Amino acid sequence: MSILNLSAYKFVTIEDGPAWRPLVTERCNALGLKGTILLAPEGINLFIAGPVAEVRAFIDYLRGDALFGGRFADLQFKESLSEKQPFRRMLVKLKREIITMKKPAIKPELGRAPSVDATTLKVWLDRGHDDTGRPVVMLDTRNAFEVDVGTFEHALDYRITKFSEFPEVIEQNRADLEGKTVVSFCTGGIRCEKAAIHMKEVGIDHVYQLEGGILKYFEEVGGAHYTGECFVFDYRTALNPDLEPTATAQCFGCRAVVPAEAQKSPYYTPGKTCPACHPDAKTGNSQAA
Structure with missing residues (x-):
């Protein structure tokens, strides 16, 4: 498995998010990474993936680049490997909170x-x-x-x-x-x-x-x-305790989680419908494609 998946977050004051966004995006694109990075006044939250060497280079960039003033020097990452890239594109977003609770007093x-x-x-x-x-x-x-x-x-x-x-x-x-x-x-x-x-x-x-x-x-x-x-919020959908992708999928029509057994249903079409959203599911039409 040649794709390294990273997730990390840190609550730390970020005042320069708008200025950082294009620079971080440029670095990610140059390294061929995909995923999502959220920048907010309260911190950073990221899920990215790519070839091992390039992902390691991005870790070094976050931890050591002078642009960040040492804010991410102690950033800790959770890692897992996969055979395929689980993300379709690279996004760096500016947000009000890196995880929304609507409790601004929490710092x-x-x-x-x-x-x-x-x-x-x-x-x-x-x-x-x-x-x-x-x-x-x-x-x-x-x-x-x-x-x-x-x-x-x-x-x-x-x-x-x-x-x-x-x-x-x-x-x-x-x-x-x-x-x-x-x-x-x-x-x-x-x-x-x-x-x-x-x-x-x-x-x-x-x-x-x-x-x-x-x-x-x-x-x-x-x-x-x-x-x-x-x-997990990427195209692997779910990981087992060995951090390996499982057969569980997610319906791209309604975003419902579809276990392996439910994927045998005539109402399940990868990328389109599942038993939770197929128009014939409620009527019991077994001829659904």
Whole structure:
């Protein structure tokens, strides 16, 4: 597998995003990379892929170029390999937030919520409590369709459809978290970091974020205490605990996740329709193509 996939984020003040955007775009295009990079006043979030040597060169560029004034010198990346390029084009976007919560008072660079690494979390889940004896509850901060692809065993899932719903959902379900050690998690760490900070700010004690999210957990300890796959926002759709692409697909008609079994349906046409959106699915027309 010759394509290196990277994901990374960092909450750090960025004042020069508009000036950086064309320069970062030019460097990515020169290296033949594809993916998405988000630049916002609160930080950077990226998902890119390309040949290994070129991706390594981009890592060096972000960490060392004088343009960034050392902001990304400690940027940590999650890596996986694939046979094919999972992105169609290269985009560098300017955003208000690198992950939208609509809570502008949250400034993660001023202080992170406590984090737990994958190895420690596995120990906690093995025995059912943390080092103090408090029960551990896993809190999935992702959207419902992502959770349906796979999640931690017994994780709390509030069926959110977008991350900006998270603060209200937590207010409605505080009783689920009282007296427990809460570990928020997501795909790569960015949502669960903001989620953990919000919970601390509203007075929920004993909150941790899973460092590096599900992908880092897979990388370090595999699939222990996890059921299913991990949805990713590229054309691989989902990864197994070995960080390998799976047979799960996504419908480009309605964006629904289509498991391997559902792909056998006469309503599934790659790139067009699936059982969730095909016009004949509701009427039960088995002759659908």
